[in-house]
Amino acid sequence: MPDPKALRVLLARYADLRIAAPPTEATRRALEDVSYTLCVMTGVNRVDDALGVADALLAGPGPEVGRAPAEGPQVPDARPVARADEVPLPRPSAGPATLLS
Secondary structure, eight states, X not given: OOOHHHHXXXXXXXXXXXXXXXXXXXXXXXXXXXXXXXXXXXXXXXXXXXXXXXXHHHHSOOOOTTOOOSSOXXXXXXXXXXXXXXXXXXXXXXXXXXXTO
């Protein structure tokens, strides 16, 4: 289960970059980096799927104190994560520190 705070930060950054005007090469690269990180954190291969999984994870009930969730959050249309050599994903153009700048 990804950290909810980290997911919220990435979702906010993704939204900011999607509406950036005018788009520049730097915002395009930053959007690719955020999209890649969302895919990795949510275990899917497409950013549209990652957004849906992130929303489902954040909308689900929090874990009860002292008890592990029975089945975990219900994630619609989640697909198993493919091995890195099976599906080419965009590679980030800069290190993780630039995502939170």
